[in-house]
Structures are given as C-alpha cells and as structure tokens.
Amino acid sequence: MARSPAPPSAVSAPGTATERELAVYDQNSQTLRSLNQLFWQIPVISMSLTGGLWFGVAKAEASPWFQLGLLGLAGVGNVVLVLILHRLRYVMDEYLSWLRQFDTSGFVAAPGKGWLDKPYSVRTALQTMFSLAAAFSFAMMVPSVLDVAKPRTAKARTLAFYDRAAEDLVDRYEALDFGQAHPHLAAKLSGAAPLNILDVGAGSGRDAAAMASLGHHVWAAEPSDRMRGLGRALHGAEEIQWLDASMPKLQAQGLTGRRFDLIVLSAVWMHVPVEDRREALERLSALLTQGGEIYLTLRLGPGDAGRAMYPVTSDELGRLAPLAGLEQRVLGDKPDLLGRKDISWRTVVLTKPAPVSH
Numbered sequence: 001m002a003r004s005p006a007p008p009s010a011v012s013a014p015g016t017a018t019e020r021e022l023a024v025y026d027q028n029s030q031t032l033r034s035l036n037q038l039f040w041q042i043p044v045i046s047m048s049l050t051g052g053l054w055f056g057v058a059k060a061e062a063s064p065w066f067q068l069g070l071l072g073l074a075g076v077g078n079v080v081l082v083l084i085l086h087r088l089r090y091v092m093d094e095y096l097s098w099l100r101q102f103d104t105s106g107f108v109a110a111p112g113k114g115w116l117d118k119p120y121s122v123r124t125a126l127q128t129m130f131s132l133a134a135a136f137s138f139a140m141m142v143p144s145v146l147d148v149a150k151p152r153t154a155k156a157r158t159l160a161f162y163d164r165a166a167e168d169l170v171d172r173y174e175a176l177d178f179g180q181a182h183p184h185l186a187a188k189l190s191g192a193a194p195l196n197i198l199d200v201g202a203g204s205g206r207d208a209a210a211m212a213s214l215g216h217h218v219w220a221a222e223p224s225d226r227m228r229g230l231g232r233a234l235h236g237a238e239e240i241q242w243l244d245a246s247m248p249k250l251q252a253q254g255l256t257g258r259r260f261d262l263i264v265l266s267a268v269w270m271h272v273p274v275e276d277r278r279e280a281l282e283r284l285s286a287l288l289t290q291g292g293e294i295y296l297t298l299r300l301g302p303g304d305a306g307r308a309m310y311p312v313t314s315d316e317l318g319r320l321a322p323l324a325g326l327e328q329r330v331l332g333d334k335p336d337l338l339g340r341k342d343i344s345w346r347t348v349v350l351t352k353p354a355p356v357s358h
C-alpha cells in the first residue's frame, strides 16, 4: 500500500531542519490550506446542486420522467459529495500528521473533549446533511416512479398531466386576454342578446368567465378535477355552471336535455383521438341549437410528450363536419400567444344550418 513520505523529524532533530526540509514544510502547509478551502466549498456545491435540482423538480410537474431524472441526480450528487468529503478529509489528515511529526511541540492538535469538539465533527455533520438530502431525493423518487408506472389509457394520462400541472397552467392561461385569444368570439358576443354557451375543456375558466361577464349563460365542461377545482375557485363569482364531462361522450347531468347556441373548444380538439372524432362531433352537434355554432381553435405543430395529442387539420375536420350535419368555415391562423415558436392556431367555425322554412 502507498505510504506518505516519512516526516523529516525521523531524520532531523527539532530545530535542525535542513533548507530542503523547511521548503517541504512550507509546501505541505500551503497544500493543507488549499485542501481546507476546497473542503469548505463542498457544502456550497451541495446546496447549489440540491437547491437547483429540487427547484427544477417543483417546476417540472408536467414532466414526471424529467422530475425523476432531477431527483436521481440530486441523490447521486449528494452521495458523491459524501465520498469526496471523506477522501478529502483523509488526505488532509495525512498532511496534518506529517506536520505534527515535523514539529510536535508547535502543532495545535485540538483533540477535543466533548462530542461536538471531537475531530471529524464538522465532516460528520456535513456528511449527515448530504446523506439526508440524498435520502430525501431518493425517497421522493418513489411516488414519481409509482405515478409513471401506473398503467393508464391515453385519456387518463392526459388528465393526469392537467391535474399535476394545474397550478402552473392556470397561471399561464389566465395571463392571456380573452379578446386577444379569441377576437372572433369577442366581436360576436359583446353587446349580443344572452346566449347559452358551452365551453368544452374550459381549463382555468378564463374564456367562460369572460363570456359570462358579457351577459351570457355559460356552462364549463372540464374533465381534470384539479383544473376544474382551481377554475371554480378563481371564477366562482361569475355565473358559470361547472361540469365534469369529456369528449367524445360529453355526458353530465347538467347537459341532459339542454341545447347551446354556441359551443367553444379552445385548444382542446388535439386531445380527442382521431377514431373518437366523429362520435365527438356528432355529440357536439346534438348539443347545438339549429343555426348554432361550434367555435374551435386547432393546434398546428408538434405534440407534447407529457399528454396525449393527435394531429389536427382543418381538412380532416372539413371531411367529418358534414357527417355530423355541420358546415365548416376556416377563419384564419394565429401565432401562439404563449410564445411557442413551432406552434400556431387555426380558428374554425362549424355551423349547424337552421332548417329552411317554405
């Protein structure tokens, strides 16, 4: 096994050190100081690493795999720091024992009396802290793994995404202005006689609240429990009937026997699987009054790994619409108001023609 070099006291009597031995003494003292500085940088590294990664975990609610990765990194990082601290303190010990032997009478050993003064108390305290941070990170991975591993249908996965990310998404959705997001609706609804409106996939209730504040009667169908809870809490004062219903079936007690003049699907159609779209359109059409309108915004651009999304085009919708007794009109495209460069939105209106009177 490699040994540290014999200290000069083994060859020189105290006070009779050679020039070379004194130079080595200086060099070793300096190295010990550097090692000590390094030692005290490790808690700072641990705090920045753990704090940064845990903050990332809190912000990445919508991406459980990414959260798992961050937690794993925090756990492994802290274990590595425990080992580094161990090794560093060992090397410092070797230098200390060399210096002690070089000049035993001038060496301040500080052996300590109580539990707290003992050598290694600082190292042990830091290692305990890092180990707790590692254990907490690993423990936090368990619910994430269970959540990720739970077998789910695509729809349940999408709703789990909205439940998990609800707080963050509600803040983002509410930051948008109804008039800016839906100029066609704002123009159609302001000053109009009260209409019965159904907002499907209402999210935070931003649009439902804006339409209710224009004097319309609004029903908000939102299948994510967390989203619906937050939306109801945020827009409780407005006249909105919140419902737990999802496409394609769109079933809820509050919808029984009801017809709507306008149905709004803002940023929702991409969540309906292609094979369910005809059924969904037929159901929407059945909920519509004669002469009523379905207003949709279609997401154009890549999907999102965390929630199930399926490609949408106005061509596909145009082919399906007549099968549900609807006529399509494309109003135009808009950039994404949340600033995502690769995503744009196409606004489409489907009308249920009023019967022709002879």
Ligand SMILES: C[S@@+](CC[C@H](N)C(=O)[O-])C[C@H]1O[C@@H](n2cnc3c(N)ncnc32)[C@H](O)[C@@H]1O
Residues within 6 Å of the ligand: 155, 158, 159, 162, 173, 200, 201, 202, 203, 204, 206, 221, 222, 223, 224, 227, 245, 246, 247, 248, 265, 266, 267, 268, 271, 272
């Ligand atoms: C991107 S958000 C849009 C929210 C809101 N309409 C807006 O424009 O701010 C999509 C919403 O659709 C809901 N959703 C997802 N799948 C759905 C389905 N099959 N039927 C109805 N709503 C659905 C989600 O829970 C979520 O609130």
